Amino acid sequence: MSDATGHLSTLRLNARTLGQLPPADASGVDAHLAACDRCRTLSAELAADDARFRREVFPRTLPHVEARAGRRRGFGWGWRWLPAAALVVLAALPVALFAGRGARPDLQAKGGPVLQLFAKRGVQVFAVEPGSLLRPGDQLRFVVEPGELDHVLIASRDGAGSFSVYYPFGAAESGAVTPSTRSELPGSVTLDGTLGEEHLWAVFSHQPLRASAVLEGLAGADHAVPGADAVLEFTFQKASP
Numbered sequence: 001m002s003d004a005t006g007h008l009s010t011l012r013l014n015a016r017t018l019g020q021l022p023p024a025d026a027s028g029v030d031a032h033l034a035a036c037d038r039c040r041t042l043s044a045e046l047a048a049d050d051a052r053f054r055r056e057v058f059p060r061t062l063p064h065v066e067a068r069a070g071r072r073r074g075f076g077w078g079w080r081w082l083p084a085a086a087l088v089v090l091a092a093l094p095v096a097l098f099a100g101r102g103a104r105p106d107l108q109a110k111g112g113p114v115l116q117l118f119a120k121r122g123v124q125v126f127a128v129e130p131g132s133l134l135r136p137g138d139q140l141r142f143v144v145e146p147g148e149l150d151h152v153l154i155a156s157r158d159g160a161g162s163f164s165v166y167y168p169f170g171a172a173e174s175g176a177v178t179p180s181t182r183s184e185l186p187g188s189v190t191l192d193g194t195l196g197e198e199h200l201w202a203v204f205s206h207q208p209l210r211a212s213a214v215l216e217g218l219a220g221a222d223h224a225v226p227g228a229d230a231v232l233e234f235t236f237q238k239a240s241p
Contacts, residue, residue, distance in 0.1 A: 008032055008039045010046060010139075010190040015169045017047050017187075025170070049120065049139070049188075113152075114145040115202040115232045120188070132236045136193040142167060142202075145182040149204040149229055152177050153214050154185075159196020159238060163215045166200070173208040195238050204230040 008029060015021050016029045033040045117128035120139040128134065144152055151174040154167040166189045168175035177183060191198075201223070203214050209227050217225035225231060 007036065008042075010042070013039065013043045013046050014187045014189075017043065021170055046188075112147045113149060113202070113204045113230045113232060114147075114182070115154075115234060116143040117141070117200075117234065117236075118143065128236060130235055134191060134236050134238050135241055136191050136195075136238065138191050139188045140166070140191065141188045142185040143182065144177060144185060144202065146177045146179055146204050147230070148179050149206055150177060150179045151175065151205045151208050152185075153203045153209060153211060155201050155203065155211075155214055155218055157199045157218070158192075158194045159198060160194050162194070163219060165211050165215070171211060173210050174203070174205060174214075176208070191238060195240060198236055198238050200234040200236075201225075202232040202234070203228045204232075 012021075012029060016026055021029065033043060118141045119126055119128050119132075119134060120141070121135065121137075128140070134140075142154060146152060152167070153165065153174040155163060156166050157163050165171070167185050167187070169187060169189070175185075177185075201218055203209065203218075203225050205228050207227065209225070213227070214225050217223065217228075223231070223233075
């Protein structure tokens with residue numbers, strides 16, 4: 001529950017704020033927060049960041065993403081910079097190709113799943129392009145449009161080859177999403193200090209998939225996930241400032 005310093009991780013704190021922890025884990029986090037000023041302060045800061053993103057950033061980017069996607073759906077998005085108070089937000093960009101079973105990687109089926117990443121660094125929030133250079137401490141958020149599918153799990157393999165589940169955090173299976181609806185997934189992920197190339201996979205399906213089975217499939221040579229209806233892969237670099 002806590003890291004090597006005895007304090008709670010930002011992933012754990014975010015999951016508690018969003019109600020994504022099992023009751024026993026949530027009670028343990030609450031007990032720690034009651035006794036730890038540092039973690040209690042960090043928890044309040046993370047909650048404020050989440051509220052600020054929902055209030056100031058996401059509502060300003062989503063209409064532009066939807067407008068451009070409506071004109072060019074299925075063939076990638078253009079991009080543009082938008083001022084938003086003190087923030088600079090990249091509103092729309094090509095983030096991944098539809099790679100469902102039977103689909104060619106250079107052809108995206110109309111209405112197929114879409115994944116978009118946003119990163120927060122200090123006071124700056126920006127969309128992440130494939131191959132972008134990110135830093136330890138950057139916070140990632142995910143926006144998806146699942147097409148006709150209704151479950152998603154986002155997994156990561158870091159530069160050291162370790163796998164983890166980014167969404168839904170701490171869950172044993174895929175999270176439910178609303179079909180044909182573009183939505184921001186709850187919570188954020190703070191990147192740790194492991195440097196190098198990091199791979200993300202957004203695994204979409206009609207039924208919930210076990211997280212352990214998804215990670216086992218992704219660890220294989222062909223990254224095949226049994227039961228997956230579409231898999232989007234996204235790669236970025238993580239380096240020190």
